[in-house]
Amino acid sequence: MNAGPGLYxxxxxxxxxxxxxxxxxxxxxxxxxxxxxxxxxxxEPVVADLWSSLxxxxxxxQPKVEVAPPPEPQPKPAPRVEPRPVxxxxxxxxxxxxxxxxxxxxxxxxxxxxxxxxxxxKAVREKAAEAKRAAEERDAxxxxxxxxxKAAEAKxxxxxxxxxxxxxxxxAAAARENLKYISGIHAKVWARVALPADMQGxxxxxxxxxxxxxxxxxxxxxxxxxxxxxxxAAVERAIRQAQPFTVPSGDEFHRSFRRFxxxxxxxx
Amino acid sequence: xxxxxxxxxxILSLITGASVLVQAVMVxxxxxxxxxxxxxxxxxxxxxRATALANEFxxxxxxxxxxxxxxxRAMNTRTDAGSMERIFExxxxxxxxxxxxxxxxxxxxxxxxxRAMRATYQREMDELEAHLSFLASVGSVSPYIGLFxxxxxxxxxxxxxxxxAQATLAAVAPGIAEALVATAMGLFAAIPAVLAxxxxxxxxxxxxxxxxxxxxxxxxxxxxxxx
Numbered sequence: 001m002n003a004g005p006g007l008y009x010x011x012x013x014x015x016x017x018x019x020x021x022x023x024x025x026x027x028x029x030x031x032x033x034x035x036x037x038x039x040x041x042x043x044e045p046v047v048a049d050l051w052s053s054l055x056x057x058x059x060x061x062q063p064k065v066e067v068a069p070p071p072e073p074q075p076k077p078a079p080r081v082e083p084r085p086v087x088x089x090x091x092x093x094x095x096x097x098x099x100x101x102x103x104x105x106x107x108x109x110x111x112x113x114x115x116x117x118x119x120x121x122k123a124v125r126e127k128a129a130e131a132k133r134a135a136e137e138r139d140a141x142x143x144x145x146x147x148x149x150k151a152a153e154a155k156x157x158x159x160x161x162x163x164x165x166x167x168x169x170x171x172a173a174a175a176r177e178n179l180k181y182i183s184g185i186h187a188k189v190w191a192r193v194a195l196p197a198d199m200q201g202x203x204x205x206x207x208x209x210x211x212x213x214x215x216x217x218x219x220x221x222x223x224x225x226x227x228x229x230x231x232x233a234a235v236e237r238a239i240r241q242a243q244p245f246t247v248p249s250g251d252e253f254h255r256s257f258r259r260f261x262x263x264x265x266x267x268x
Numbered sequence: 269x270x271x272x273x274x275x276x277x278x279i280l281s282l283i284t285g286a287s288v289l290v291q292a293v294m295v296x297x298x299x300x301x302x303x304x305x306x307x308x309x310x311x312x313x314x315x316x317r318a319t320a321l322a323n324e325f326x327x328x329x330x331x332x333x334x335x336x337x338x339x340x341r342a343m344n345t346r347t348d349a350g351s352m353e354r355i356f357e358x359x360x361x362x363x364x365x366x367x368x369x370x371x372x373x374x375x376x377x378x379x380x381x382x383r384a385m386r387a388t389y390q391r392e393m394d395e396l397e398a399h400l401s402f403l404a405s406v407g408s409v410s411p412y413i414g415l416f417x418x419x420x421x422x423x424x425x426x427x428x429x430x431x432x433a434q435a436t437l438a439a440v441a442p443g444i445a446e447a448l449v450a451t452a453m454g455l456f457a458a459i460p461a462v463l464a465x466x467x468x469x470x471x472x473x474x475x476x477x478x479x480x481x482x483x484x485x486x487x488x489x490x491x492x493x494x495x
Contacts, residue, residue, distance in 0.1 A: 008313075008314030008315075008317050008318055008395065008396070013310055013313045013314065014310060016309065016313070017306050017307075017308075017309035017310040017313065018306055020305070020309045021302055021303075021305035021306040021308075021309060022302070024305055025298075025301065025302060025305070028456075032279050033278070033279055033280065036279070
């Protein structure tokens with residue numbers, strides 16, 4: 001009849017509505033991407049090397065050494081790297097702190113040596129002699145260095161033994177410490193156990209407890225029932241109520257308190 | 269390269285990082301949102317025009333214009349006439365036809381006229397209410413679709429968690445954030461659709477009441493004329 005379908009929906013309206021809908025979504029997407037500050041990558045950590053002294057001017061004398069005709073017994077990279085005072089950058093095989101100190105001393109020795117070399121640049125003969133002397137000096141230094149290495153190794157071995165003994169002692173101490181924590185937890189739970197009225201004998205209930213760092217309870221499951229469901233339920237309830245527990249922090253927690261089991265009996 | 273820097277939580281990476289099913293849910297919701305906004309605008313224009321035309325016709329009708337003139341004008345502007353004008357036109361035409369027939373009493377003429385107007389009224393209402401049910405569907409269903417995507421995504425991210433020895437929040441958080449985008453999109457599609465549906469349903473209802481009362485008043489006028 002005369003009420004044709006789409007009477008109020010003219011063609012112009014349709015295109016207008018379509019365009020508006022698209023524009024609305026596009027605007028929303030743009031707002032979402034640029035308007036909201038999403039968590040972006042954290043700024044890259046800045047790495048800073050701390051130098052105890054200014055690095056020696058190793059670069060300028062370096063090419064001069066290369067030009068020098070006398071044979072160098074020493075590989076070239078060695079003098080360049082040696083004087084670095086930072087133990088991390090030094091190619092020293094043993095990460096001993098006393099080595100670093102030695103390197104620093106060596107650097108002090110190397111500095112006066114580098115200076116004349118730079119000055120006597122043009123006199124080739126003098127330079128040759130100088131280079132030889134430098135090589136000898138370096139040899140001596142290397143020898144000393146190797147000796148120091150050996151000494152350090154021996155020292156490290158001794159220290160290892162010492163550390164093992166210390167570790168054992170520390171572990172024993174930690175175990176004692178843990179016992180304190182465990183008895184604390186046990187006491188805290190036990191204070192909240194409401195013994196059922198029909199309690200008989202001295203049944204033992206064992207629970208697996210896992211904690212979160214900070215001492216909050218993550219889960220508790222029964223490992224061994226006491227045979228008295230009311231007693232089991234009472235203990236489990238008490239464990240849930242007693243949290244958070246006092247626990248050590250860090251590694252010790254993860255070693256001993258992440259998951260552990262506790263037994264509860266009415267009389268000791 | 270840096271594992272801690274891989275938690276880039278911008279919206280684009282959240283969408284591209286989601287699983288295929290979650291992405292499918294997002295596409296469905298985006299289409300639903302696009303269509304519902306299209307109908308929202310379309311309906312808004314249509315109802316605005318319908319109200320304007322009804323106002324205009326009511327003004328003409330009650331300004332005391334001759335019914336025959338009005339009828340003539342309604343016949344001429346049939347294509348862009350308002351609903352009320354068309355109701356008037358069909359009622360008046362039926363009235364003229366019935367009055368020409370011999371042996372019709374007044375009651376039969378008014379009843380016939382009223383039936384003719386009622387039929388046009390139904391058609392007009394159907395026209396005005398078109399697509400409103402789509403908006404209602406989007407409003408009620410798209411949160412569920414989004415929720416489904418979220419549940420699926422969270423299930424996946426927890427399943428991935430079982431492969432990790434140390435369960436940390438950082439291991440699940442990106443997966444959950446990805447999944448929650450689906451719910452956000454569902455709500456984004458649903459909220460305007462529900463608001464628009466309520467608004468348009470109210471508008472259509474008000475128009476229906478106006479048409480209804482116009483039909484009653486016009487019937488009275490015709491009845492007076494029939495005597």
